[in-house]
Structure formats: C-alpha cells, structure tokens
Amino acid sequence: MDSNKKITISFRNENEKVPENEIIQAKEEVAASDPRPNQIEEIPVLEIRKPHQSPTKKKRYEKNSVKYLVIAASSALLLSLGLGFLLLRMFVSLTDETTAGKEMVPASVPSEEAVTEQVAAVNPNAVEAYLVQAGVFTTEEKAVQWKSKLTALSVSSMVWERDHQFYLFAGSAQTxxxxxxxxxxxxxxxxxxxxxxxSVLKGxxxxxxxxxxxxxxxxxxxENFSIDQLSDADRQKLLSTLEKQEPNSPLISPLQEWEQRDDYHLNWxxxxxxxxxMME
Structure with missing residues (x-):
C-alpha cells in the first residue's frame, strides 16, 4: 500500500452519526496527502462466474427429438407399404377379371421335323430331248440380236445360257x-x-x-412331255400363287410368256x- 495515503480510524458508537464537517475534512486530508490528486486508482474487479450447468436437459431433449423422428419415419413406411399392397390387390383383381375365360397357351418352338418338312430336296432324273438350234454365241447380246431377227420372221425362239455360252433354240421334240x-x-x-x-435337269x-x-x-x-396339256386355268392358278408367295421364282417368266399355239414346243x-x- 502507498505510504503517502493516510488512514483515519475513528471509534464511535454504532448509532452515533458522523458529523458532515468531519467527512468533508477527512476527504480534504486524503486529497492533500495524495501526490496524484487527478488520477483515479483502478480497483480490480472480481469476476464471479456462474458454475457450469450440466447439459442433461439438452441431451434429453435431443434424444426425445430423434425418437419422434424414428416414430414418424416408421409410420410413413408402414402407411406406404399398406397402400402399395392395396393397389397391388386391386390390379390383380382387375387382371383376373379381364383374363377370365381365356386359356393361356404357351408358345411352342417348332421342332426340327417341322422345319425340315418346309424344305423339299429334289433330285429328278435328267430328261433327254432333241432341240432345234438356230445358233450359238459367246455373248448374250449377240444371241438376243439374232433372236430379234427370228421374231421379225414370226419365228419364236429362246436363249439358253450354259457353260458361258448362249444357245438360240427355235424348237424341241421328244424324238x-x-x-x-x-x-x-x-x-x-x-x-x-x-x-x-x-439333257435337262442335271443336278x-x-x-x-x-x-x-x-x-x-x-x-x-x-418328263412326260405333256406341258402343252396344261390348261390355261391351271397355268393362271400356278402363276398367281407364285407371284404372291415366291415372287422371285424363275418359273414365273415362262408361265407369263406362255404361247397358246405352240407348234414347236417352245413352252416345254x-x-x-x-x-x-431353280436348281442352280
């Protein structure tokens, strides 16, 4: 404590009042003895902190919040499962009513025998005949040119390609x-x-x-050399069927170019x- 400061001690009765002039005089004496009259001494402030409170209530509140969230989520899940089950039952009921009286037939895979029956292998005997040849050429163009000359003379003919040669035939016969x-x-x-x-139909x-x-x-x-006996109605029936089911068949062309008067057996x-x- 500073030595310049003076402390005045007065002994009085508890109930006795201190005269006001004495209080003033005491203050003046203290002020006269203080070398720093204008400086106010800082008195340290004692900070009193409240004791740390336990977070028991907060944790209890957080636990209760999590519990409520779990209950809400469980309720929502059970409600959605119930609605889904109800909708599924309704859909199954409608499906059963729609398909009532209809027999479900499983799809069948065609057997190998059925597939084989659709394809027919042919190996006919070669047919021997005698042809009337009007020329043989190395190119189809020349053969077609000569064919046009015969057509101009009212003679029917056809071009037969074999072994890279083009034969011009004007008729055929069995003998x-x-x-x-x-x-x-x-x-x-x-x-x-x-x-x-x-020889035809080799292969x-x-x-x-x-x-x-x-x-x-x-x-x-x-084989019987009886193509000319084929009626016009039968020919038209064959032609119509092939055009619908086998439009690329080589047999369509001769059926379309059929000659009603066939003295030289060009139809055959x-x-x-x-x-x-067709066999190639």
Whole structure:
C-alpha cells in the first residue's frame, strides 16, 4: 500500500452519526496527502462466474427429438407399404377379371421335323430331248440380236445360257425324228438350224413352300412331255400363287410368256430352262 495515503480510524458508537464537517475534512486530508490528486486508482474487479450447468436437459431433449423422428419415419413406411399392397390387390383383381375365360397357351418352338418338312430336296432324273438350234454365241447380246431377227420372221425362239455360252433354240421334240421335221419346216423359210440332243435337269436342288409343290407338278409334265396339256386355268392358278408367295421364282417368266399355239414346243423348252435355273 502507498505510504503517502493516510488512514483515519475513528471509534464511535454504532448509532452515533458522523458529523458532515468531519467527512468533508477527512476527504480534504486524503486529497492533500495524495501526490496524484487527478488520477483515479483502478480497483480490480472480481469476476464471479456462474458454475457450469450440466447439459442433461439438452441431451434429453435431443434424444426425445430423434425418437419422434424414428416414430414418424416408421409410420410413413408402414402407411406406404399398406397402400402399395392395396393397389397391388386391386390390379390383380382387375387382371383376373379381364383374363377370365381365356386359356393361356404357351408358345411352342417348332421342332426340327417341322422345319425340315418346309424344305423339299429334289433330285429328278435328267430328261433327254432333241432341240432345234438356230445358233450359238459367246455373248448374250449377240444371241438376243439374232433372236430379234427370228421374231421379225414370226419365228419364236429362246436363249439358253450354259457353260458361258448362249444357245438360240427355235424348237424341241421328244424324238430326233420330230425335231428333224421342225428343222425342215424352218429350212423351207430360209432359216438354217441344227438338231442336237440335249439333257435337262442335271443336278439337284432344294425348295420350300409353294415353289416346291409347283416344281414337282411341272416335273411330271416335263418328263412326260405333256406341258402343252396344261390348261390355261391351271397355268393362271400356278402363276398367281407364285407371284404372291415366291415372287422371285424363275418359273414365273415362262408361265407369263406362255404361247397358246405352240407348234414347236417352245413352252416345254422354257419351263425346262426355268426349272434348271431353280436348281442352280
């Protein structure tokens, strides 16, 4: 404590009042003895802190909040499951009513036998005939040019391609004698021809559907040389069926170019050529 400061001690009774002039005099004496009259001494302030409170209530509140959230989430989950189950039951009921009386037939996979039946393998016997040849050429263009000359003379003919050569035929016959008669008639019209043996339908092939049926039907007429006996109604029926089911069949062309008067058996020759092309 500073030595310049004075402390005045007065002993009085508890109930006795201190005269005001003495209080003033005491203050003046203290002020006179203080070398720093204008300086106010700082009195340290004692900070009293409240004791740390336990967070028991807060934790209890947080626990209660989590509990409420879990209950709310569980309730929402149970409600959604219940609604989903109810909707599923309604859908199943509607489906059962819609399909009532209808028999469900499982899809069947076609067996190998059924697939094989759709494809017919053919290996016909070669048919021997005699053809009336009007020329042989190395290019199709030249063969077609010569064919146009015969057409201008009212003589029907066709081009047959084999082994990279193009043959121009003006008729066919089952025997060499019949073929020679056709050649003589053409020679009388100044058309030189040559009779030669010819083998058709060499080899084998496979067909499916309507084309296989038509092939077998035409083979019978071809082997018996009876193509001319095919009626116009039967030909139209075959043509209509092939155009619908087998539009790329080579047999369509000879059926379309069918000649009503066929003295030189060109219909037979055209059908034989188309069937051979089908087997390639």
């Amino acid at each position: 060499e004698t019949e073929a020679s008669q056709i050649a003589a008639e053409l020679s009388a019209r100044n058309i030189e021809t040559y009779v030669k043996p010819w 084998e092939g496979s067909f499916k559907g309507e084309e296989a049926k038509t092939f077998e039907f035409m083979i019978d007429h071809l 020759l055209k059908v034989a050529y188309s069937l051979e092309k």
